Amino acid sequence: MLPPKQNFSEWFHEVIQQAEIMDIRYPVKGLYVWRPFGFKIRQLVYSKLRELLDRDHDEVYFPTLIPETELGKEGEHIKGFEDEVFWVTHGGLEPLDVKLALRPTSETAMYPIFKLWIRSHADLPLKVYQIVNTFRYETKHTRPLIRLREITSFKEAHTAHRNYEEAEQQVREAVKLYKEFYDFLAVPYLVFRRPDWDKFPGADYTIAFDTIMPDGRTLQIGTVHHLADNFAKTFDIKYETPKGDHAYVHQTCYGISERCIAALISIHGDDLGLILPFEVAPIQIVIIPILYKGKEEKVIGLSKNLFERLKGFGYRVLLDDSDERPGAKYYKWELKGVPMRFEVGPKEAESGKVVVSFRDEKKKFEVDFDEITKEKIEEWAKNLKERLKNKAIESAKSKIKFFDSLEELADWIEKRGVGLIHLCNSTECGEEVEEKAKGSVLGRLEEIPEWLEEFEPKGACIVCGGEGYLTGVARTY
RNA sequence: GGGGCCGUAGGGUAGCCUGGUUAUCCUCCCGGCUUUGGGAGCCGGUGACCCGAGUUCAAAUCUCGGCGGCCCCA
Numbered sequence: 001m002l003p004p005k006q007n008f009s010e011w012f013h014e015v016i017q018q019a020e021i022m023d024i025r026y027p028v029k030g031l032y033v034w035r036p037f038g039f040k041i042r043q044l045v046y047s048k049l050r051e052l053l054d055r056d057h058d059e060v061y062f063p064t065l066i067p068e069t070e071l072g073k074e075g076e077h078i079k080g081f082e083d084e085v086f087w088v089t090h091g092g093l094e095p096l097d098v099k100l101a102l103r104p105t106s107e108t109a110m111y112p113i114f115k116l117w118i119r120s121h122a123d124l125p126l127k128v129y130q131i132v133n134t135f136r137y138e139t140k141h142t143r144p145l146i147r148l149r150e151i152t153s154f155k156e157a158h159t160a161h162r163n164y165e166e167a168e169q170q171v172r173e174a175v176k177l178y179k180e181f182y183d184f185l186a187v188p189y190l191v192f193r194r195p196d197w198d199k200f201p202g203a204d205y206t207i208a209f210d211t212i213m214p215d216g217r218t219l220q221i222g223t224v225h226h227l228a229d230n231f232a233k234t235f236d237i238k239y240e241t242p243k244g245d246h247a248y249v250h251q252t253c254y255g256i257s258e259r260c261i262a263a264l265i266s267i268h269g270d271d272l273g274l275i276l277p278f279e280v281a282p283i284q285i286v287i288i289p290i291l292y293k294g295k296e297e298k299v300i301g302l303s304k305n306l307f308e309r310l311k312g313f314g315y316r317v318l319l320d321d322s323d324e325r326p327g328a329k330y331y332k333w334e335l336k337g338v339p340m341r342f343e344v345g346p347k348e349a350e351s352g353k354v355v356v357s358f359r360d361e362k363k364k365f366e367v368d369f370d371e372i373t374k375e376k377i378e379e380w381a382k383n384l385k386e387r388l389k390n391k392a393i394e395s396a397k398s399k400i401k402f403f404d405s406l407e408e409l410a411d412w413i414e415k416r417g418v419g420l421i422h423l424c425n426s427t428e429c430g431e432e433v434e435e436k437a438k439g440s441v442l443g444r445l446e447e448i449p450e451w452l453e454e455f456e457p458k459g460a461c462i463v464c465g466g467e468g469y470l471t472g473v474a475r476t477y
Numbered sequence: 478g479g480g481g482c483c484g485u486a487g488g489g490u491a492g493c494c495u496g497g498u499u500a501u502c503c504u505c506c507c508g509g510c511u512u513u514g515g516g517a518g519c520c521g522g523u524g525a526c527c528c529g530a531g532u533u534c535a536a537a538u539c540u541c542g543g544c545g546g547c548c549c550c551a
Contacts, residue, residue: 001516017488025487027527027545139478141547290514327515345514355514364514 002335004271008215012266013144019274019336021265022144030142030149037336038261040282042153045261046131048184048279049155052177057127057157062109064133065100070108074234077107080201084137086149102135107202107227107253110158111235118249120240121162125170126249129157145262146219146477153258160237160249167226167250171207174224174254175446178209181256182221186277186389187211187263188396188451189221190418192443192472195430200253204228210442210472211263212399216417218442218474221263224254267392268360274337275359277388278381285310285317285377286333290326290345298349306342306354306369313374334359339384340377358384360391393451402455404462406436413439413474420445422459422468429463433473442472 002018003010016022021038034042050059065088072078081104088100103109110128118126134154138147157174161167175191182189189209199206200223209222232238232248241247268275278284287310289303303319310317318338320329326343333341343355343364354372357364358380367376399417403409409419423429423441430441448455448470461468 029545288514292513323513325513325515325517327513327517329515331516343514347514 002271002273005214005269008213008266011269012262015265015269015273015335016144021261024144028149030138030147032144032148034152037282041264041276041280042258042261044280044282045185045264046153046155049181049256049260050131052181053129053155053157057129057159060128060130061132062103062106062113062130064103066103066106066109068099068101070112071101073108074202074231076230077202081105081136084139086135086137103132104134104136105154105255106130106132106134106156107158107231111231111237111251114158114160114249115235115237118160118237118239121242124160124162124239124249125166126160127157127170128159129155131155143477145258145265148258151257153261154255155257156253156255158251158253160232160251162239162241162247162249164226164228164250167228167252170252171224171226171254174252175207178222178224178254178256181260182209182211182263183389184277185260185264185280186385186392187221187260187267188389188392188449190218190400190442190449190472191446193446194223194443195427195441196425197427197430198441198443200225202227202230204230207446208443210418210474210476211267212396212417212474213263213266213477214395216399216413216415216475217477218418218472219259219263219266219477221259222254222256225252227251227253267395268388269337270360272331273335275388276337276339277385278339279385281337281339282316283318283333283336283338284315284381285340285342286329286338287317287319287342287344288326288329288333289319289321290343292346295346295349299344299346302349302352302354302369303344306344306372309372310377313377315377340380342372356380360384360387397452400452406433406462409433409462409473410437410439413437418442418472418474420455421462421471421473422456423471424461424464424466424468426464426466429461429466432463437473438475439473440476442474442476444469444471 002014005011017024020035023033023035026033085104086102088102089096114126117123132154134151136149138149140147142149159170161170189211192208192210194206194208203225205226207224208220210218211221213219229248229250231251237249238246239249265274287303287306289299291299307317307319337359339359341357348354352369353366354369355364355366400420401412402420403412409421412419423433433441455470457470459468
């Protein structure tokens with residue numbers, strides 16, 4: 001039994017363990033173990049991410065350890081990370097001359113090598129990505145998949161371009177890519193331009209994807225940074241132009257971590273456990289035979305036929321002929337989010353029908369064995385995802401509201417979710433909002449999603465009355 | 478950054494204050510019987526005092542340190 005999803009924090013903590021996604025008992029704070037079932041979800045989700053990036057990026061691998069001398073080169077960058085870097089200080093018993101950092105992110109590992117790779121304009125654009133672990137010495141409350149000391153699944157892409165505009169074009173491409181990814185997972189998001197005080201250390205600006213968790217707090221599930229030529233100047237990454245002179249490259253980087261899986265679980269799950277979209281479910285279909293004494297043979301026979309048929313279509317299917325009673329099996333596979341369940345009992349064995357049930361709906365219905373075709377299943381899977389998407393959007397909508405009073409805003413973000421306000425660009429006004437509303441300024445809303453009602457993109461700043469832009473405020477993870 | 482609480486089988490717990498028998502109960506797990514259309518029942522079984530030091534005739538229990546976890550405030 002899970003706690004109700006209304007107690008979201010408890011629910012999340014329990015569902016991750018009971019659905020066998022992670023083992024949280026590893027004896028180091030902020031590090032957790034991926035269990036086989038959870039790791040399969042991870043593989044399926046990340047193979048989609050790979051598929052999207054492989055369209056025009058190359059996958060690479062850079063080392064985990066970064067010398068202190070490189071990590072410290074970019075002033076803003078190191079200031080942003082220095083209090084949360086893990087250091088390797090010894091080789092065996094010998095202290096190292098130059099300490100080695102466990103990468104908190106890989107800019108300073110990659111860019112000295114980019115300098116060697118990039119010689120001419122013909123080498124540009126350079127677009128690479130890697131999926132690696134990164135380390136941050138988090139001092140706040142750690143949480144599986146959400147706040148980690150070892151991020152195990154950081155997909156980071158890094159690109160280099162000829163000028164600011166071409167890099168900016170890449171930022172737009174990356175945003176498009178991430179939209180496609182989260183649409184695939186049926187996870188709704190808002191896209192913000194982070195305020196200057198909250199951008200990536202060393203970036204020109206940062207675009208971030210936030211989703212709204214069931215308790216109303218937002219979770220940052222993706223970021224896209226325009227680095228301009230800041231790092232290029234630090235690491236001396238120049239190229240020869242067609243005219244023969246030399247210019248610094250302009251760069252971008254963008255990342256997604258296993259927080260995407262935290263979002264997937266949290267947005268779709270219910271009181272009974274996970275609900276997974278068909279494409280990323282480790283088990284897509286479970287067959288439950290209902291065995292009565294003396295009638296087992298026919299039931300097992302039909303179940304096996306069905307199993308082979310579905311296997312033949314290429315699906316991940318499980319025939320659960322274990323010794324438990326049917327009810328116990330229903331609960332077990334519902335907990336694990338299996339999107340489709342087929343039941344075969346003595347009645348079906350006689351009639352040649354199969355009972356079908358979808359994870360997100362309570363009802364059951366019968367279909368003829370012969371009606372279960374690949375096309376039918378694809379259609380069911382598509383409809384299931386559509387329902388998940390609509391439900392998630394309805395929930396997101398109910399958690400977003402516009403305010404022109406700071407008191408009402410504070411009340412809303414404490415109890416419900418994201419408040420939208422008009423806010424100017426000044427740091428003072430932003431700080432006042434954060435203090436009075438007891439939340440974080442997420443930044444200017446880049447665009448209003450098509451599922452959300454229209455809001456005025458511009459208006460008087462809620463604090464100073466100056467020119468303000470539509471801005472999100474929320475409590476964050 | 479400041480403060481508080483906690484650590485007993487795989488999970489959840491009683492016992493600790495007031496040191497002393499074979500460490501309680503539920504669940505999970507294993508074996509058997511029986512049962513199977515929404516978490517069945519009966520019988521039997523395996524499995525634990527976080528680590529280290531100290532006090533003591535004797536430590537799950539008291540003291541100190543370490544490691545780990547939870548909560549509140551900034």
